[in-house]
Amino acid sequence: MRIGLVLPAVPGYSETFFSNKIKGLEANGYTVILFVNSCNRKTKTSTKTKVAPKLSGNMVRIGMISFYRLSYSLIFHFKVSRRLFILDRDDGINFIQRIKNIIINNHIFSEPVDWLHFGFGTMVLNRENVAKAIGAKMAVSFRGFDIGIYPVKHPGCYKRLWEKVDKIHVISNDISELVYKQGFNNQVPIIKITPAIDIRFFKNNHKTEYNKIPHFITVARLHWKKGLDYTLEALALLKEENIPFHYTIIGDGPQEEYLKFGTHQLGLNDYVTFTGKLSHELVKKKLEQADIYLQYSIQEGFCNSVLEAQAIGLLCVVSDAEGLSENVLHNKTGWVVPLRQPKLLLEKIRNIINLPQTEKDTISQNAKERVKLEFNIKKQQKEFVGFYENN
Amino acid sequence: MKKPITVAIYSGVSKSTTFIERLIKGLIESHVKVLVFGVDNGKSFYSESVKYYTYRGKVNKLFRLCKYTLLLSLFKPKDKKRLDEIIKANTHEPKYLLRLKYYPVLFYKPDIFHLQWAKSIEDWVWVQEFGMKLVVSLRGTHITISPIGNDYWADLYTHLFPQVDGFHAVSKSMSLEAQKYRALPSKIKIIYSGLLLDDMMFLPKTVKKEPLKILSVGRSHWTKGYHHALDAMKLLKERHIYFHYTIIGVDDDEELLFQRSQLDIENDVTFKSELPFEAVLKSIQAVDVLLLPSLEEGIANVVLEAMALGTLVVSTDCGGMDEVIKDKENGFLIPIRNPSEMASAIQNVSQLTLDDYSKLTKAARVSIEQQHHIKKMIVDMKALYHGVLNDKL
Numbered sequence: 035m036r037i038g039l040v041l042p043a044v045p046g047y048s049e050t051f052f053s054n055k056i057k058g059l060e061a062n063g064y065t066v067i068l069f070v071n072s073c074n075r076k077t078k079t080s081t082k083t084k085v086a087p088k089l090s091g092n093m094v095r096i097g098m099i100s101f102y103r104l105s106y107s108l109i110f111h112f113k114v115s116r117r118l119f120i121l122d123r124d125d126g127i128n129f130i131q132r133i134k135n136i137i138i139n140n141h142i143f144s145e146p147v148d149w150l151h152f153g154f155g156t157m158v159l160n161r162e163n164v165a166k167a168i169g170a171k172m173a174v175s176f177r178g179f180d181i182g183i184y185p186v187k188h189p190g191c192y193k194r195l196w197e198k199v200d201k202i203h204v205i206s207n208d209i210s211e212l213v214y215k216q217g218f219n220n221q222v223p224i225i226k227i228t229p230a231i232d233i234r235f236f237k238n239n240h241k242t243e244y245n246k247i248p249h250f251i252t253v254a255r256l257h258w259k260k261g262l263d264y265t266l267e268a269l270a271l272l273k274e275e276n277i278p279f280h281y282t283i284i285g286d287g288p289q290e291e292y293l294k295f296g297t298h299q300l301g302l303n304d305y306v307t308f309t310g311k312l313s314h315e316l317v318k319k320k321l322e323q324a325d326i327y328l329q330y331s332i333q334e335g336f337c338n339s340v341l342e343a344q345a346i347g348l349l350c351v352v353s354d355a356e357g358l359s360e361n362v363l364h365n366k367t368g369w370v371v372p373l374r375q376p377k378l379l380l381e382k383i384r385n386i387i388n389l390p391q392t393e394k395d396t397i398s399q400n401a402k403e404r405v406k407l408e409f410n411i412k413k414q415q416k417e418f419v420g421f422y423e424n425n
Numbered sequence: 426m427k428k429p430i431t432v433a434i435y436s437g438v439s440k441s442t443t444f445i446e447r448l449i450k451g452l453i454e455s456h457v458k459v460l461v462f463g464v465d466n467g468k469s470f471y472s473e474s475v476k477y478y479t480y481r482g483k484v485n486k487l488f489r490l491c492k493y494t495l496l497l498s499l500f501k502p503k504d505k506k507r508l509d510e511i512i513k514a515n516t517h518e519p520k521y522l523l524r525l526k527y528y529p530v531l532f533y534k535p536d537i538f539h540l541q542w543a544k545s546i547e548d549w550v551w552v553q554e555f556g557m558k559l560v561v562s563l564r565g566t567h568i569t570i571s572p573i574g575n576d577y578w579a580d581l582y583t584h585l586f587p588q589v590d591g592f593h594a595v596s597k598s599m600s601l602e603a604q605k606y607r608a609l610p611s612k613i614k615i616i617y618s619g620l621l622l623d624d625m626m627f628l629p630k631t632v633k634k635e636p637l638k639i640l641s642v643g644r645s646h647w648t649k650g651y652h653h654a655l656d657a658m659k660l661l662k663e664r665h666i667y668f669h670y671t672i673i674g675v676d677d678d679e680e681l682l683f684q685r686s687q688l689d690i691e692n693d694v695t696f697k698s699e700l701p702f703e704a705v706l707k708s709i710q711a712v713d714v715l716l717l718p719s720l721e722e723g724i725a726n727v728v729l730e731a732m733a734l735g736t737l738v739v740s741t742d743c744g745g746m747d748e749v750i751k752d753k754e755n756g757f758l759i760p761i762r763n764p765s766e767m768a769s770a771i772q773n774v775s776q777l778t779l780d781d782y783s784k785l786t787k788a789a790r791v792s793i794e795q796q797h798h799i800k801k802m803i804v805d806m807k808a809l810y811h812g813v814l815n816d817k818l
Contacts (some may be wrong), residue, residue, distance in 0.1 A: 130647045186686045187679055263652075267762055291574030292647040298573045299720065299761070333683065374656060374688075 035422060036065045037041070038147035038170065040157050043072050044079050050338065050411075051229050052153065056081055058415025064422070066147050086140040101208065103140045104133065114167050121163035125194060131160060139164050149173055151203075155180030159191060171200040173356040173421070178205075179259070180376065181212045182356060192216050203421060205229055205336045206357030225421055228360075229336050230414035231407050236318065236345035244325045244394065248279045248387050251324035251348070253317055253339040254331075256287030261332040261353060263289075263296055268379035270300035274402045277384065279305060282327075284320060286311045310340055321346045326386060330371065330379055331355045341409050344401035347383025349394055351382055367401035430810055431458040435549070435555075436542060438665050439479045440467040442457045443702055444618055444726055445541055445736075449475065451619065451803035457810075460535050462526070478529040486525055493528035504531055504555055510553045531555060537810050543567040543596040544578065546585050552587070558813045561586075563594040563613070564647055569721045569744060572606060582606035591813035594808065595723040596745025614809045617748075618726055619802025620793065625733045627790045628710050629783055636667040637775045638712040640736075642705055645675040647720070650741065652684055654718035656764035657771065659688040666772055670716075671695045673708060710734050713782075719743050720761055729797050732756065732789035739770045739781060749796065755789040775814045 036058060045052035056066050069082040087103050089096050104305070107115045115136045122132040123356035142150070142164060149171040150165040152158040158174050165172030174195065180383070185191055196217060202224040204210040210224055250269070254260040262283065269281055283306065288390070290308070297306045312320065321327070327343035329352040336357035343350050352358040362368035371382050386394070432452060436445050439461050446469050451498035452459050453474040454544040465479035483525050497505040512523045522760050530538065531715065532551065538552045539560040544567045553559050572579035586592075593616050594600035598612045615729045639658075643649045651672060655703040658670050675681055685694050700708065705727075709715055715731035732749070738756035740746045752758040758782040759766045774782075 183679060183683050186682050187677075258652075289647070291570065294574045295570050295721070332687070 035063075035066065035149070036147040037422060038067045038069055038143075038145060038150045040069045040142075040143065040150065040161075041071075041153040042157065044068060044083055050232065054230060054411045054414060055418050058411070058418055059422075061415070062419050064419075067147060069142050069145075081331060082145075084145060086138055086141050089138065099278065100137050100412075107136050107143060109139050111140075114143045118167035121167060124237060125163065127160070133364075135160060135164070143168060146170075149200075151175070155195075156184050157357070158195055158198050158199075162194050163242070165200075165230065166198065169398070172198060173201045173203060174199050175203040175285045176205070176209050176213055178209065178333060178356065181209055181216065182333045182335075183259070187215050187310045190217070192218075196221055203227055203419065206360045207362065208356035209335060212356070213414075215293065227414060227417045227421065228357075228409060229338050229341065230409045231338055231341045231345060232409045233345060233410050235274055235314075236342050244391070245323075248277075248326060249324045250279060250281040250326045250328050250383075251320060251329050251343075252282075253284045253321070253342075254329070255285050256289040256293055258289060259331060261330045261355075262293055264332075264374055264376050265328055265330045265379065266293065266296050266300055266302060266306070268376035268383065269305065270302060271380040272383060273300075273302065273305060275380075275384070275386065281306045282309060282319055282320060282324065283307070284309045284312050294388060318342075318346070321348060324348060326351060326383065328379075329353065329358060331358060331372065332373055334358050336361055341405055345405045347398045347402055349386055351379070351400065362401070363404070366397070367404050368397060429458050430536040430814065431455050431460060431533075432537040433460040433462055433530065433533075434539050434541065434808060435462055435545075437449070437463045437545065439463060439477050439498065440468045440469055446797065447619065448802070449620065452806070453797050455803050455807065457807065460533055462530055476533075478533065479524055489529070490521065490525050493532055493546065494524070495559075496532055497528055501532065507554070508551070511554075513712070526552070530557075536814060539810075543582070544571060545579035547581060548588070550585055550588060551751055553590070558590040558593045558815055559588075560593060560809065563592050563599045563608070563760050564723050566646075566721070568599055568602050569723070570648060577689055579606060582608075585645035591809055593809055596748050598745040598748070599723045599724065608743060614805065614812070616802055616805040616809065617797050618724060618727055618729060619796050620733055621739045622733055622794060622797075623801050625706070625730065627733065627787075628735045629786065630713070630735065630779065633779050633782075634713075635778065636669045637714065638765045639668055639670040639707060639714045639716050640673070640712040641671075641716045641718060642673045642709070643675075643719075643725075644699075645681070646680040650718035650720070650761070651678075651681055651765065653764050654716060655684050655688060655694065655760055657718070658690050658694055660764055660768035661771060662690055662693060664768065664772060666768075666775055668775070669693060669695070671697060671708075673697045673705060674699045683795070700732070706734065709736050714739055714769075714771060716771070717741060717745075717746070718767060720725060722746060724749055726757075729793055733793045733797075735790065737774060737777075737786055738789065739767070739774060741767075741818065749792060750789075751792075753785075755785060755792050 043077055059066050067083050068081050071086045073085045079163050089098050118136060119132050122135055147170045153175050155174055155176045189283050195202045200222055204226050205228055277395050297303060321343055327348040327350045329337055332355055334355040334357055340350055340352055350362050352362045353373035354370050355373050359370045362370055364370040369382050371379050429704055434449055449459050453472050457477045461477045463479055468477055480486050487536055489624045508527060512520055534557060537560055538557045540549050541562045543561055546561060562601055572582055583606045584771055586606050586715035592608055592613040594613050604610055607626055628780050661668055685691055689742050715736050715738045717725050720743060722744040728740055729739050740750055740758060741761045742758045743761050750756040750758050757770045759770045
């Protein structure tokens with residue numbers, strides 16, 4: 035079976051979700067073809083990769099590429115191009131967009147696949163007929179932003195999709211609920227396959243003793259979705275109570291200035307360290323040195339970092355944003371706190387600090403075992419094979 | 426007759442923000458000769474007292490570059506040679522762009538070069554070498570945020586601020602902030618933003634209507650603290666206060682759109698795109714509360730405008746806001762980052778009698794008339810310029 039995977043770019047080293055999925059499928063005899071918008075030369079892959087035409091830059095360049103791709107499609111893939119044009123027309127897509135669709139999907143036409151799987155919901159917009167045009171089944175994954183945030187700004191954006199898609203993949207039950215909220219009505223199967231991590235890499239090297247001064251840590255892009263400002267506000271309240279602590283934030287992103295200013299304004303300069311983005315190995319090292327992992331996000335599909343922290347044995351406190359309350363089971367493998375409420379986060383952190391060692395150990399142990407059992411790569415790979423096999 | 430002083434008001438563009446345009450207008454009316462340099466994006470004033478030496482488009486840029494190269498070569502060859510050395514030493518920007526920016530300034534040599542945005546200071550310290558005095562305005566995130574978020578700015582300011590001839594600080598808090606980067610207190614003059622109060626009629630509220638109409642105005646930027654405001658609106662809703670909240674200037678902000686949806690306050694909160702100044706004033710007059718949820722400000726102009734127009738202000742106690750708002754005397758001050766206090770203050774406003782509301786707004790108008798009249802701002806600004814020219818700061 036041939037699977038076409040549509041992604042923004044070739045998965046990087048840290049994007050384990052996709053790379054593990056591809057490895058798993060290939061190991062099970064599937065042929066995977068990557069259809070990407072851009073290809074970073076540094077990111078190497080042995081998987082066959084087709085890159086979409088780049089329609090940016092000066093107008094002359096765009097015009098030439100468009101003309102070439104359109105001519106190529108009409109000469110060598112006339113039937114597919116015609117089918118896509120007609121299907122798009124029947125959906126009321128305007129003429130210019132229909133022509134554009136032939137040009138931008140040109141790299142997909144030449145590769146016969148059984149399944150065309152769009153890795154993010156937003157990637158399928160305006161391309162709902164491509165799979166049918168090439169005679170493949172269509173699958174779409176929803177992961178977080180694409181179903182939690184994008185439709186807020188673009189209401190009804192998936193209306194056309196629900197009638198066209200053959201199977202939907204979600205990474206958590208909450209994401210599944212959001213799919214229904216956007217008008218999906220059980221037209222096709224919706225399958226949950228959660229992310230997974232490399233348990234061997236994150237095997238437990240964590241010390242059994244906790245730091246005298248509690249050390250909190252978060253690994254996240256510095257983006258508003260991650261709720262780091264609420265986290266800092268909770269920690270400022272902790273400081274007011276004269277409870278010593280240190281907090282390390284690993285990652286970079288658009289909110290760096292905001293969060294550094296917030297740290298300063300809240301008087302937390304001596305309490306918070308921003309490390310910037312670190313390598314996988316260094317992240318692991320930093321996690322091993324910490325006691326409590328905080329992920330107080332506003333919106334979160336599932337969050338691999340929380341899985342990794344649990345695998346290492348950290349005590350995890352997360353918000354109840356989408357997949358997080360499934361990632362961490364409240365009072366069993368960690369703690370779940372209602373989002374956007376720094377006072378509640380403060381109370382929870384204070385409680386955890388004061389927990390007896392045995393209780394901390396129990397939670398940590400539960401988390402490690404659950405991650406090992408439920409979120410390992412082999413399980414995920416097996417589920418993906420089932421995803422394409424079971425119709 | 427004494428020759429009027431010439432002042433370059435430099436913001437990078439010919440048509441700038443409302444408060445910079447207001448400064449130019451005031452200076453022209455009080456017989457200061459104003460020169461405007463930078464990119465041509467339109468003109469607000471047509472007067473003998475203001476000259477625009479601006480550029481736009483490739484042909485125009487080439488013409489200007491040739492013109493001022495020739496003029497300087499003919500009439501100020503030594504100065505040109507020195508400036509070319511300075512340009513050569515600059516490795517950050519293309520040389521032709523620097524010549525385009527710098528040559529007209531050197532040719533016309535204003536007495537004062539008044540830089541409106543501090544981040545450009547590195548570009549303009551050279552003017553002092555040619556006898557021009559450098560005045561820098563201390564306003565906005567350039568002073569309050571950038572040097573905290575990025576050490577580059579802190580180091581740059583610490584290096585260059587001691588050399589500046591004079592500073593215009595929009596508030597006391599801004600002055601204190603600049604002193605952290607070695608700006609000399611003796612060189613700083615606090616000049617409050619001035620409003621054209623003759624054009625801003627105080628309009629007392631005559632009836633108490635429901636729902637309580639709340640308004641915030643400002644660009645979509647984290648300093649504005651809108652997500653705290655939305656958290657406060659959620660609390661107001663839970664407390665069964667009947668309100669409607671509008672933010673002008675943020676119609677497309679993904680974070681706020683998501684938050685509004687997540688908090689289920691979509692029917693209670695409206696986002697609007699930016700509006701022209703006159704339309705903003707009308708919107709302020711039409712509401713009961715002007716809310717400033719900011720994390721940092723100099724002194725927010727929109728608050729001054731609301732106070733002048735007769736709309737009650739609830740503002741966070743950030744930056745210089747306490748220099749204009751006296752809590753429960755002419756408005757309400759609340760702590761930053763505190764949605765609960767914000768909701769309570771708005772709740773208090775909703776319970777005010779019309780009489781109490783009127784007392785507070787009248788007191789607010791008086792405060793503005795005393796401290797933020799355009800005439801006062803221009804008098805103070807001219808005093809700053811004269812002080813700098815006579816080394817009497």
